[in-house]
Amino acid sequence: MAAPLVRFLSKSLRQISRPSWGACQSGLRSRTTSAPAVAPNQAGGVVAFPPLQTYSEEESMMRDAVRKYAQERIAPLVPMMDENSVMDEEVITSMFEQGLMGVEIDPEYGGTGSSFFSSILVIEELAKVDPSVAVLCDIQNTLINTLFVKLGTPAQKEKYLNRLSTDMIGSFCLSEAESGSDAFSLKTRAEKHKDYFIINGSKMWISNAELSGVFLVMANVDLSAGYRGITCFIVDRDTPGLEICKKENKLGLRASSTCPLNFDNVKVPEANILGEVGHGYKYAIGMLNEGRIGIAAQMVGLAQGCFDHTIPYTRQRVQFGKRIFDFQGMQHQIAHVATQIEAARLLTYNAARLKEAGRPFIKEACMAKYFSSEVATLTTSKCIEWMGGVGFTKDYPIEKYYRDCKIGTIYEGTTNVQLSTIAKFIDKEYDR
């Protein structure tokens, strides 16, 4: 099984690889993305290129802390949250307390001050227990916080970053009823008046909307300019004219609220523009490239969590005089799924490390998201089969993972979009 192997490897490798990881990273940074060269061994026989499942001490401690927290404080509430389609307040408060909502935010603004990879590990660990909680953490960290950190003026950072890391949830509003994959054809418009804008239109499929305190709204200031008019506006929850409609009744990820929004002459000051006018499309693409890796981590965690619940059952259930795990047919299926999860995890970790190293990572991020969501679908489907009849009942957590995984191939860029993007990159690669 992948999980204990990872733990063992990371523990034994942490000792020898920590000094070399820094050297490795700086070495990687200076190189281009072409063929990997063979690295000379450093003095003392320490390997210069450690495996992907190598974590800094900080990353390991974080992962262990989140694992423990998720198991003890979130796991007991999961069935209730799914049944009632609501995120428990205690979960949200403790997520903020634990510093999980501001992993990359500077401690100056109340955040944890850690790295992108740490947030990936956090999302993966949370997803093992509840993918709904993981998506809340993912959107906050990889979309909302990153947008503010990268594009915020000092005044905006001062006003929002502190709250985003301590008690306020944010929502990212791009999709509309008539524009999902075709995001840039969005129709929500923002009319300029002196020093403020009036926003009219509506958004759909906005995650966390029920609980968010701030909304990053993509609206077009000049529809005749097409996508070059798209601008990112910061809209506070209590702004008059902003209506948060009833949440959707979903198949999965039910604890995460997904609502339509209506904008009825919502007045937003010019100071609330994030970044530059007309550059919203760039920001959206940029952020979604990173958010993609977060979703990949969520899907990997989901698959692993489901798998971890299933294997003990197969080792315990006896039919025809032996454990169902001991049937060769079962073993082959299980080994196949475990391999897929491992591959998905490595794709995800590699995409994350590439991004951290400042190297091109978009193709790899697309591959990670596409592959992980497919693996999650395969894993959960197989797990229900392996569990037999009990897998089909709500008494066991397996069916929830099965329902939760499906959105993975749809949101933050459908599988078809990912595949097309990957193909575009491949096409370019062969241009030379």
Add this chain to the structure above:
Amino acid sequence: MSGRVLVGVKRVIDYAVKIRVKADNTGVVTDGVKHSMNPFCEIAVEEAVKLKEKKLVKEVVAVSCGPQQSQETIRTALAMGADRGIHVEVSGKDYETLGPLQVSKIMAALAKKEDAQLIILGKQAIDDDCNQTGQMTAALLDWPQGTFASEVTLDGDKIKVVREIDGGLETIKINTPAVLTADLRLNTPRYATLPNIMKAKKKKIANVKPADLGVNLTSRLEVLKVEDPPQRQAGMKVETVEDLVGKLKEAGKV
């Protein structure tokens, strides 16, 4: 009372792991097995950090005796709120024979060196279940001890300790400096939050050798054999009381 608190933290096999005996019966398998901080040590750290938050003590120092990996355990204590750590390096054969007597000598020496006014330990470790280190440390220092503590209250230069004993609860008042050992219900240890884990990176862990403290690690004990508990035998069902008495007589029990 304000001052320094020493907290001992031990790196043990994680409580959730299924223990396996080594094939040569010399001990249990530790290679590649998940280790973490002894649960009673977590409770001890929590209590010390709580005292610091109430401003009743000034500094919490986490101490661990063991090989390189013990530093992880100290880091966890730092992430829970300890101010600095001391890693007493013991490895190889010395580590295999390390027991309460040696650890209590180390703790006593450190208490004198660091001018500690309070030592808090877990009541016992979940690997050897000795329940001796706290008591021995107190004896070596000639300090009073409050063991199996389920409630600790600092009262001027005295400490009120509620102890869990066989008959129920016993309340005692002891002078400081003193040694306390934490029992299960003393508190609920906090989670190390991510920001605290980051802060812990900057806290110092000093490296000390037992020889520097003038402690001799030779053990007076030798482990002869470690084996699994005997397999539970199947029981027997009987129909009547007479049958039961008959069977008991047969087995020579009556």
